[in-house]
Amino acid sequence: MSAISVPPPKCLQKPLVVPHRHMFGPGPSNVPPRILELSLGCMLSVLMPFSIMSDIKSGIQYMFQTQNKVTLAVSGTGHTAMECAIFNTVEPGDSVLAAVNGIWGERAADMAERIGARVNTIVAPPGGCLTIEDIEKALSKHRPVLLFLAHGESSTGVLHPLDGIGKLCHKYNCLFLVDCVASIGGAPVYMDQQGIDILYTGSQKVLNAPPGTAPISFSERACQKIFSRRTKPVSFFLDLSCLANYWGCDGKPSRGYHHTGPVTAFYSLRESLAVLVEEGLENSWDRHQKVAEYFHAGLESMALKLFVKEKHLRLPTVTTIVAPHGYDWKEITSYIMKTHNLEISGGLGPSVGLVLRVGLMGCNSSRANADMVLAALRDALKHCHRSKV
Amino acid sequence: MSAISVPPPKCLQKPLVVPHRHMFGPGPSNVPPRILELSLGCMLSVLMPFSIMSDIKSGIQYMFQTQNKVTLAVSGTGHTAMECAIFNTVEPGDSVLAAVNGIWGERAADMAERIGARVNTIVAPPGGCLTIEDIEKALSKHRPVLLFLAHGESSTGVLHPLDGIGKLCHKYNCLFLVDCVASIGGAPVYMDQQGIDILYTGSQKVLNAPPGTAPISFSERACQKIFSRRTKPVSFFLDLSCLANYWGCDGKPSRGYHHTGPVTAFYSLRESLAVLVEEGLENSWDRHQKVAEYFHAGLESMALKLFVKEKHLRLPTVTTIVAPHGYDWKEITSYIMKTHNLEISGGLGPSVGLVLRVGLMGCNSSRANADMVLAALRDALKHCHRSKV
Numbered sequence: 001m002s003a004i005s006v007p008p009p010k011c012l013q014k015p016l017v018v019p020h021r022h023m024f025g026p027g028p029s030n031v032p033p034r035i036l037e038l039s040l041g042c043m044l045s046v047l048m049p050f051s052i053m054s055d056i057k058s059g060i061q062y063m064f065q066t067q068n069k070v071t072l073a074v075s076g077t078g079h080t081a082m083e084c085a086i087f088n089t090v091e092p093g094d095s096v097l098a099a100v101n102g103i104w105g106e107r108a109a110d111m112a113e114r115i116g117a118r119v120n121t122i123v124a125p126p127g128g129c130l131t132i133e134d135i136e137k138a139l140s141k142h143r144p145v146l147l148f149l150a151h152g153e154s155s156t157g158v159l160h161p162l163d164g165i166g167k168l169c170h171k172y173n174c175l176f177l178v179d180c181v182a183s184i185g186g187a188p189v190y191m192d193q194q195g196i197d198i199l200y201t202g203s204q205k206v207l208n209a210p211p212g213t214a215p216i217s218f219s220e221r222a223c224q225k226i227f228s229r230r231t232k233p234v235s236f237f238l239d240l241s242c243l244a245n246y247w248g249c250d251g252k253p254s255r256g257y258h259h260t261g262p263v264t265a266f267y268s269l270r271e272s273l274a275v276l277v278e279e280g281l282e283n284s285w286d287r288h289q290k291v292a293e294y295f296h297a298g299l300e301s302m303a304l305k306l307f308v309k310e311k312h313l314r315l316p317t318v319t320t321i322v323a324p325h326g327y328d329w330k331e332i333t334s335y336i337m338k339t340h341n342l343e344i345s346g347g348l349g350p351s352v353g354l355v356l357r358v359g360l361m362g363c364n365s366s367r368a369n370a371d372m373v374l375a376a377l378r379d380a381l382k383h384c385h386r387s388k389v
Numbered sequence: 390m391s392a393i394s395v396p397p398p399k400c401l402q403k404p405l406v407v408p409h410r411h412m413f414g415p416g417p418s419n420v421p422p423r424i425l426e427l428s429l430g431c432m433l434s435v436l437m438p439f440s441i442m443s444d445i446k447s448g449i450q451y452m453f454q455t456q457n458k459v460t461l462a463v464s465g466t467g468h469t470a471m472e473c474a475i476f477n478t479v480e481p482g483d484s485v486l487a488a489v490n491g492i493w494g495e496r497a498a499d500m501a502e503r504i505g506a507r508v509n510t511i512v513a514p515p516g517g518c519l520t521i522e523d524i525e526k527a528l529s530k531h532r533p534v535l536l537f538l539a540h541g542e543s544s545t546g547v548l549h550p551l552d553g554i555g556k557l558c559h560k561y562n563c564l565f566l567v568d569c570v571a572s573i574g575g576a577p578v579y580m581d582q583q584g585i586d587i588l589y590t591g592s593q594k595v596l597n598a599p600p601g602t603a604p605i606s607f608s609e610r611a612c613q614k615i616f617s618r619r620t621k622p623v624s625f626f627l628d629l630s631c632l633a634n635y636w637g638c639d640g641k642p643s644r645g646y647h648h649t650g651p652v653t654a655f656y657s658l659r660e661s662l663a664v665l666v667e668e669g670l671e672n673s674w675d676r677h678q679k680v681a682e683y684f685h686a687g688l689e690s691m692a693l694k695l696f697v698k699e700k701h702l703r704l705p706t707v708t709t710i711v712a713p714h715g716y717d718w719k720e721i722t723s724y725i726m727k728t729h730n731l732e733i734s735g736g737l738g739p740s741v742g743l744v745l746r747v748g749l750m751g752c753n754s755s756r757a758n759a760d761m762v763l764a765a766l767r768d769a770l771k772h773c774h775r776s777k778v
Contacts, residue, residue, distance in 0.1 A: 002552075002577065002579040002582045002583065003579075004454065004670060004671060005454060005579070005581070005582065006450055006451050006453075006454050006455065006456065006581075007451070008451055008666040008669065008670075009444070009447035009448060009450070009451055009666065011440075011443065011444045011447055012444055012447060012448050012451075012659075012662055012663040012666040013663070013666060013667070016441075016444075016656070016659065016660065016663075027649065028649060028652065031653075051400075052405075054400065055398070055400045055401055055405075058398035058400055058401060059398060059401050061395055061398070062395050062396070062397055062398055062401075064395075065393065065394060065395050066395065067395065075465065075466055075469075075601070076464065076465050076469065076626075077464055077626075077648050077649050077650070077651065078648075078649065079625070079626045079648040079649075080464075080465065080469075080626060082626075083624060083625070083626050087623075107625065110625055111624075111625050113621075114621050114622070114623050114624070114625060115623050163391075188391065190391040190392075190394070192394070192395075193391045193392075193394065194391065202649070204649060210651065210652065210653040210654070211649045211650065211651050211652055211653075212464070212601050212651030212653075212654055232502075232503050233503070234476075234503050234504050234623040234624075235472060235500075235503070235623075235624070236468070236472070236496065236499050236500050236503060237465075237466075237468045237469060237471075237472050257737060259466050259467075259468040260416065260417060260466050260467065260468075260591070260593060260600045261466070261600065262466065262599065262600050262601030262651065262654065263417065263599065263600055264420075264599040264600075264601075264654075265599070265601055265651065265653075265654065267405070270401075270405060271405065273401055274401040274402070274405075277397040277398065277401040277402060278402070280397065281393060281397075282393060348646060
């Protein structure tokens with residue numbers, strides 16, 4: 001009969017040492033002790049009482065500024081929430097419009113195509129944004145059931161204006177889906193007032209919780225489309241009718257077993273929302289804005305250029321710096337990691353090779369940390385190899 | 390303009406206290422301090438170095454007894470891995486056969502139907518299993534591209550025999566997909582020797598890591614079908630060509646950004662695999678088997694009946710006890726939770742109302758814990774209300 005043929009691996013017989021590091025890339029960001037400890041307690045008791053889910057729901061409603069009943073956290077990362085939004089709202093053959101402002105719009109288009117949607121895109125200039133007129137023209141031409149827009153485009157560092165778009169979408173009978181993974185808590189978003197129909201984020205940016213849970217909310221209008229679908233969503237795991245029941249959002253008296261959630265991550269998420277409540281949304285927005293302005297001024301005083309030219313389009317959480325002329329950007333990020341124990345990153349998608357990206361999010365958003373990054377950059381520009389071009 | 394209209398919720402202004410509890414339901418199980426602490430360290434440094442991913446890969450290869458290159462952990466729960474397996478191997482119009490042995494076979498059938506497969510099922514009697522003949526007849530009739538089977542059916546408590554099925558599948562040019570969420574580490578599985586093409590599990594059962602990551606492995610044969618698909622899988626997040634690259638399984642020199650994994654959960658998973666390596670697979674199988682036999686004998690000595698009649702079909706990790714005649718099973722589980730601070734559960738899917746389920750998995754699998762459950766049950770049968778029927 002059968003016998004063990006794969007021996008125990010040696011690599012797992014050595015203890016693991018995890019170094020501490022400043023996580024100033026575009027996310028995940030550092031997790032503060034309070035959120036850390038909470039998760040520790042929960043690991044002893046891997047329970048998911050309804051009161052925790054209810055706390056999380058209230059916290060998300062506050063963070064998103066919404067009264068939506070169908071507000072919950074997906075058991076997965078930001079990408080899972082993105083698929084949850086698209087899988088539930090779109091049926092095969094539906095027209096979908098993706099505003100491409102960087103990598104996230106491209107991914108949304110790819111996801112919608114995979115499930116058989118007819119996808120069109122409107123592309124913003126790199127580091128810029130779309131106008132209301134661009135959007136109206138595309139809505140009127142393609143008559144989509146869903147418009148995707150990334151509010152905080154972490155690949156280009158753009159904070160895309162939201163005002164007026166929701167109203168426009170509704171005029172054309174289209175749902176407005178917004179990705180606020182990189183922006184929520186760091187810049188104002190008013191889900192209900194701005195007519196956003198589906199809004200999602202991740203746990204690992206401004207919230208400072210470990211990655212692995214993703215808050216999401218659906219408007220009444222979104223639910224109407226979702227709950228009158230002709231076909232089932234492609235995913236059982238992300239089927240909103242199951243998730244809404246699991247999270248007690250559907251008004252039914254009993255919650256069924258749907259899946260085993262990442263319980264410890266949910267405890268951390270609950271605590272990260274409590275931290276946001278404690279500071280207050282407006283204070284958090286204000287702090288991120290002020291730290292970003294201070295950081296940007298510091299960069300400009302070193303003759304570094306910001307990738308996003310227009311000040312009001314700059315994302316306060318993730319800053320894109322034009323890759324310094326004559327340097328290899330990879331040498332800069334490696335040098336800073338090695339010498340300053342500090343993670344910043346290069347570009348992503350359309351910004352690869354063009355920028356350095358620095359994230360100062362949640363507990364990491366402070367003048368002291370901005371100074372630390374500025375000093376590290378100054379040091380790197382002095383010590384990294386510079387071509388004579 | 391817009392203004393805050395959803396006030397900070399009061400529920401998040403109170404500190405959270407998490408009680409300790411014995412988690413002896415069908416999972417998640419308790420997380421021991423060592424795995425706990427590791428995850429704590431990582432929260433300070435939310436990095437995902439390749440060496441950790443490589444350690445995890447080796448650990449899964451050992452746990453699954455496979456040499457498969459495409460071995461990784463999905464950023465999600467067991468359900469996510471289930472969808473990952475089905476989404477990648479099945480194209481619309483493909484024939485899929487689900488062995489229904491409890492809830493998991495039903496869910497696999499549902500998932501395959503959602504993506505347009507032609508799904509047939511073969512149903513085992515409750516608490517029993519399918520014969521090789523049943524399976525061959527169905528393979529020959531339906532000519533599926535994929536057969537799904539749950540090895541450890543946690544809803545009925547059945548450990549389904551695996552020997553011979555892989556060979557049979559390959560004779561009919563069918564891939565053999567096995568769910569070992571509830572069994573791996575607690576009962577022998579030899580992925581390569583048993584001809585299993587896709588095998589997945591969760592982190593929260595015998596491994597005792599927090600829920601939220603799911604080991605999975607694909608045979609060469611499975612990869613051939615997957616990498617020569619005519620259509621893209623419905624999910625970008627679970628597309629194996631992306632995941633294989635992210636995990637460095639595709640032989641390409643550079644790993645691209647795919648998504649942000651639940652890093653802290655991966656650190657815990659790495660440590661839980663190290664614990665399994667330290668004990669040794671065979672010792673772990675043996676311990677679970679002996680504890681289960683001890684526990685089952687104890688139950689029978691109390692005149693409780695096991696739901697699975699045939700001894701060799703009893704899952705050593707999750708025991709299903711016939712709901713004691715004349716009692717309300719819900720009163721029993723509530724009493725035990727309240728009085729003994731110990732979680733056991735009722736049935737699931739086809740076993741609802743018929744059974745009590747007790748999980749003794751990983752670090753929880755010990756004679757002392759079996760005794761604790763036996764004492765709690767004895768106490769509950771004495772104190773819970775008994776009808777005069």
